[in-house]
Amino acid sequence: MTDLISHAADLRGPTSFPPIADGFAFGGDYNPEQWPESVWADDVELMRRAGVTTATVGVFSWGLLERADGVFEWGWLDRVLDLLHENGIGVALATPTAAPPMWLMKAHPEIATVDENGVRTASGGRLAWSPSSAVFRRYALRMVRALAERYADHPALKLWHVSNELGNENAACYSDETEAAWQHWLAEKYSGIELVNEAWGTAFWGHRYGAFDEVQVPRFARTKHNPGLLLDFSRFSSDALLAHFQAERAVLREVTPTIPITTNFMVMGEPGADDYSRWAREVDIVANDHYLRRDDPHPAGDLAFSADRVRGMAGGAPWLLMEHSTGAVNWQGINLAKTPGQLARNSLAHIMRGADGALYFQWRQSSAGAEQYHSGMLPHAGADTRIFREVTEFGALLKRIAPAAGTTVQKARVAILFDDQSAWSLRATRGPSDRLHAVDLPKDFHRAFTARGIAVDVLPSSAPLDGYDVVLAPTLPLADDSVARALADAAERGAHVQVGFHSGVFDQSGRVLTGGYPGRFRELLGVRVTEVLPLLPEQSVATDAGWRGELWTEDLETPDADVVARYSEGVLAGVPVLTRRPVGAGSASYLATRPDEPGMGAIVDGLVALAALQPIAPIEPGLDVTRRIGDTGSFLFAINHDLENPRTVGASGVDLVSGRPADGAFTVAPGGVAVIREG
């Protein structure tokens, strides 16, 4: 049982990034098993033409490697690895555990996840397995060991890629076996059942537990489950998945102690099932998958925010973009193609924020299978296509900017705190408004700073705050006391702290801190909220600062704070909406609504002025800029998101992309990119 539960992190820190490629890693998932072997030579020839350095191999190939229980067939994979190595392409070798073989699903249907209604996942998809299944674990680790032993000494092997997107389709399981693991996890966390009752407040609805084995997983009920239970179940589910990663890692480490190990995160859009800031401490290299969603009103904002988040998890170190797409995906109803130049802009958006490689799913677009309409580096129509041309051009661009590889993104003076667990705590409760999403206000702030050319670090709330002049906790419901202390300390030493509504409202069990919101930060901010008044989608409320609040309003008192702005209409007319309290050498400000775009601009301008922040470089609207610095120099990255107008950035040096010099100012073409080696 205990090995199904994650424990303290393996203390071995991440290795440095460079092992897997010279310069920036470039390539993608390579699944030659989907094609006749006669195609492989063409693959490798085109990879060389495109500048591919790295191929992710073996994801999902369990059923092709272990043809029947204990019967392994390595020949094809031997040949793939040899071929790649002969052509100078390194391999991120995946343990193929994301999709169990059909014979295993048939022999052991009990390894599959079960949903809230008791429906067991059938074969035919991927990640159908429960991380709490002992049978699955046994089969998976045997496969992993066999693979590791087979290729331990293969020269192509640069990186272990454990399974795939753990938690994507198996975010939670409601089987009896999972229930036993859950009860075990609870018993480890809480020394007695009364502590559970206290933490979750089970007196509500008389849900008192007499023993751990009464605590069921949150299956179908006609009312919302206890928020404390849901929050802990989210933690358990993340830990159960992490434990699977750790178990595979232990095998790999034993067999190949010098090969770095990672697994691909899914930091994009709204938080999912995994507590990635914890997971990041468990991998040798932080790796991420990122896809644009067509209903995202600010896709470039999501790219930038996610990449800054990933770097924050990696402690500022370089990381790896394990998957993104060259064009349309296939799982979004209407799957938008990328426009000309977008591939370079999207891929560089990760590189400029710290990725040391840009890999795609996948090399050759599948003709069959569930993702046959997911784009690839080599489309259905072949190499004579716009997509393959843009892939090749981007491969060449990466070679030109190779000196920037291994550098790190210049530390920002602004930090936004963001946590998966805080997002989970929002989901675990009902009310005041289901329109509130944990990422929205953080991304609003991030976008406003970015538009002004000001660098932002996005950090787990447990990160040290030294050196930051502005620290924001826009939506952090679950902040604990140490976070509150860290914010207060930062303000004391001169930082300007900006807290958003519905932050600091819960204890670590999701119980509301009483006495007025935001409980944890009330003293620091000098405010007291007595009531939440959520707004309807069509509503907004004017303030005397000229901008309008949306989504959420509050009845706010300011026992110990200055009022910066007040509502100027409606039932809250005259009530403060933005406050500031001088704290030590700095200040602490509270924002009680989601401002409209002008409002967010004004608030960020205020913080910029207070902290005397400077942009990375002077920029015209439409430009997104970052700076990476290292032994090889200082590199100013710029993307022009304006597809109509050239835009100018203040910079001196040479643009490695175009070879053109920058003499104090450099103009980036509409939709273009630049990487200026400064000096």
Added chain:
Amino acid sequence: MTDLISHAADLRGPTSFPPIADGFAFGGDYNPEQWPESVWADDVELMRRAGVTTATVGVFSWGLLERADGVFEWGWLDRVLDLLHENGIGVALATPTAAPPMWLMKAHPEIATVDENGVRTASGGRLAWSPSSAVFRRYALRMVRALAERYADHPALKLWHVSNELGNENAACYSDETEAAWQHWLAEKYSGIELVNEAWGTAFWGHRYGAFDEVQVPRFARTKHNPGLLLDFSRFSSDALLAHFQAERAVLREVTPTIPITTNFMVMGEPGADDYSRWAREVDIVANDHYLRRDDPHPAGDLAFSADRVRGMAGGAPWLLMEHSTGAVNWQGINLAKTPGQLARNSLAHIMRGADGALYFQWRQSSAGAEQYHSGMLPHAGADTRIFREVTEFGALLKRIAPAAGTTVQKARVAILFDDQSAWSLRATRGPSDRLHAVDLPKDFHRAFTARGIAVDVLPSSAPLDGYDVVLAPTLPLADDSVARALADAAERGAHVQVGFHSGVFDQSGRVLTGGYPGRFRELLGVRVTEVLPLLPEQSVATDAGWRGELWTEDLETPDADVVARYSEGVLAGVPVLTRRPVGAGSASYLATRPDEPGMGAIVDGLVALAALQPIAPIEPGLDVTRRIGDTGSFLFAINHDLENPRTVGASGVDLVSGRPADGAFTVAPGGVAVIREG
């Protein structure tokens, strides 16, 4: 088996209301078990400040009272009751059966409801139990008996509150055990299976039953079930829940014969699972829960209609508002706060229509549990809040108007007939339009009369109609022959009867009465409908009376009626839409559409003129008025729903709220309330 089925009503009539409090009852659900005992003194101190007279205690506390099978722990509840009693607060003591303990759910998962798809409800919510579970019944009654015996002689005990919102989450169950109870119920209702076949018309689709044990509960099927079966299954489900109430009542009556017994109804919005006009005959005091829904375009209309309905069920006697909210609820996606003054307006809306008490869910807002964001009398932020101030002010107001307690609402001259069963019959069929809801047209009429200051009684269709000058059956599909006769008799003696479309169309089994709609009322009305032509949401049709019809139109012939209005456009141009037939000293009118607001106004003005109806008092727009009369005098209640303008009502006497005199006219402040002791 038989004790799982409800039988004829306990003949003991309701006791009079006063026992539970002096004056108006005021207070709410009190759940001190959710808080450290150190908080209780503060609770009671604040209750006294707020003027609380009544606390509902013990709802959901089974798991805290019976800690393991047969192991009871009374101490905390003893102390709560003692404390309340010492502070002059009476107790509505709940049997805690709404939420079974976790140990019971684990030991006997078979007590839980099963849904149409065979999914059994898991633990973690409330009302997860099936009323047809014999095991549950046995455990529940043992708990009830233990509780009753423990507190039979406690001086705080004023009222038994049986379980909670029976039928809310356990409206229907599809388990095998329920199926057996259902077949038993059918066998009691129908003396042979052929009567079932005949009643439901099972020849359709060849669904003939050969025996009662072939009649399954309406589980998942890919087509709509037989409407007769669905209608009887609704009746069975209500009876199964009522049988549970009766079983608890029998225990309580045996142990404490003098304590009145009730259970909280949910008369609000659209009808639910319980046939409340039948249930009302089973309780000593009718009690209701009422919550506003944010998507209700006429929330004040729902308050007034529901309260008039509850009074109608209570036979005009005072009733008790068992639950409503001081502010936002937490289960509506976006949960709107109440605006300043709304608490008093909403609470008085029940009082003015006959409630002799206004209780809230709940006293102290929970910090944990599924409803942590449901408002309370004492918010998260404590006593120094607008909500607690308004609570306290309303408690004081109730004391000032205490002379009105125990009086009864003056009988109206207008009656609207409305039945749960008719609403069920609509749901049981498919077609002509799923946009037709049983409450809509009744509430349209009710709102129009109310806006004119004219009192309305809302009655079950079986109620006697003596004394009413206008009787409406706006949407009563299931009216039986006795209703048709009662309407005809009323018209004969001079009343004006107004029937709406789709009334009287079914027999008691949900079979359509053929020969032209509305079968049951065709002769009385002198009309014959040959076809229904439902409208799309964006459609409406003009009439020659200047107003427009929405939702529904009909091809209507008038063999024996005068035409009051006709369609003036479209395929029905020239076809009658509103008719009147002189009947005896009165008349019978048919309305074949849902009129727009001007149309409803014109139609109601017509009825007012015909019957020479007088308003309760002359009012300006925005005012809602009622009159309560009793030994203590005559009391004119007024709520000003206009939040911008003061509004004047014709009245003489003294306003007990403000202490100001009324000399023929009295002006109510914007959003304000008044209770004028007349004379």
Added chain:
Amino acid sequence: MTDLISHAADLRGPTSFPPIADGFAFGGDYNPEQWPESVWADDVELMRRAGVTTATVGVFSWGLLERADGVFEWGWLDRVLDLLHENGIGVALATPTAAPPMWLMKAHPEIATVDENGVRTASGGRLAWSPSSAVFRRYALRMVRALAERYADHPALKLWHVSNELGNENAACYSDETEAAWQHWLAEKYSGIELVNEAWGTAFWGHRYGAFDEVQVPRFARTKHNPGLLLDFSRFSSDALLAHFQAERAVLREVTPTIPITTNFMVMGEPGADDYSRWAREVDIVANDHYLRRDDPHPAGDLAFSADRVRGMAGGAPWLLMEHSTGAVNWQGINLAKTPGQLARNSLAHIMRGADGALYFQWRQSSAGAEQYHSGMLPHAGADTRIFREVTEFGALLKRIAPAAGTTVQKARVAILFDDQSAWSLRATRGPSDRLHAVDLPKDFHRAFTARGIAVDVLPSSAPLDGYDVVLAPTLPLADDSVARALADAAERGAHVQVGFHSGVFDQSGRVLTGGYPGRFRELLGVRVTEVLPLLPEQSVATDAGWRGELWTEDLETPDADVVARYSEGVLAGVPVLTRRPVGAGSASYLATRPDEPGMGAIVDGLVALAALQPIAPIEPGLDVTRRIGDTGSFLFAINHDLENPRTVGASGVDLVSGRPADGAFTVAPGGVAVIREG
């Protein structure tokens, strides 16, 4: 097992149509078992008044005929058939297998379908049975044999109507028994499991199968299933249903070798579960059910397209409209009534396109059961109703146009190819856009030709193309090589071929043909598509031809084709959207978007000009015309869909409907119909 799988078609060809009625068949489903026997005389009297020739009897009456296992009761049905025969009404006698008796559902719940989540269908609906249930098959065939033997020699028996709408509610089943049948079907289709792996590309996600018994039915999974598997599962499901038909047919053929056998198809709107072009080869007479859907923007277009499709399946021979409605249905939420005259227009829409009969569901509107609000020929209100008058008038009309019965629709010069299987292949894949439906573009083309008075045949893609001057494959993803060759041959001999986007993109297993879309037709068309760029609902793109493209755009190259139109804006500005390649004496054209209405008009005008097509007759806008020809003469049918204005068609002869002569031109009243015997 093997008898649960359909095999090669019974080689006996369809008998000619006339046996079932003199002139056009007219009538509908007759369910006297729903009514007291005293009503039957009235039924027959009214049938005679209405001109009814044909009654469909016995659908769903299994439970009334076999009252208990093996206990048959024939009396009532004997009397019904005798009564009808005495009154000159022929009978389409249904095998009552669509709804198993309640005693059978109770005794053998395992006969029911199981859904993707494992939920077994309960009793209470219809078509709840799995076609792969051996137990059901045994009971069903015993019933069929008993019925056939009972009425083999009854003089009223004109036609066997097998079951009802096979595949409507039992389109697919996911039970274990079905799984075994599915594996058996696969083993018959594929000689070894490796061929399955190859066909479906199971290397994707490592879904390689080691044996047929590993291939599960596509139950609930959290990702889309393999498209090849889904496509084959659709084929299997159709075959399983067809096998049931074949099994009933075998019994009927054995007992009554001279009675024609059919089953009612559901060719309307989007394709369903049955591969009707294959099924059409298995019936003696093609019969169809057709209902309007209220959200269809072009209901008349659906009528015309579906009727032309049915005739195409029937090889041009007359067919039978087995069900449609006289007014509203009851299963669409809001169920629109038919407007005056619409009954005649809708019914004649089938007759004019080859139906030799128009039957309705049902004769007498039910008072009970799930369809009590579905209209009938005789409404709830009885014979004195607009609907019954229109029924009677249409019955009389059919008698007047009886000379046209038995004629065939004049063969068109335009053919549109359309297949159920191609529609299934679209559903089996995910991406590029879920807004693409297989019927949309074919119906756009069909509507544009029809509006110009030009006849169109809608054909299965396997049909011979001789004699067609324009051949369209608007949306035919699954075209095989023989289709590609047929199109090329047609062009060579002078036809103008028009292919739409996303045609010819898959092989027969649903794998994408690589090298550029549309793989199968690339050479013929001389084009190459490198990328699909789907549009959002609110998007459209201008072309230099003045019209706009919607839904779908493509990056299109024209290695060997002329460009007819190009995009004139957006990222595809300058890219071809409509091309033409001269081929032999004809041409091949490619259309890469869904044109707006002006665009479709221009494209069709272009094809008309190229092929010098002539209208059936000169018409004014609003008219829909066809011509039927036979030994009895030439008949020009015309429907005026313009409800405001009379419209004129060029014609000479006599209108059989009105008796008025046509002297070169004939004017049809607004909303009216005409059948002109030409000459």
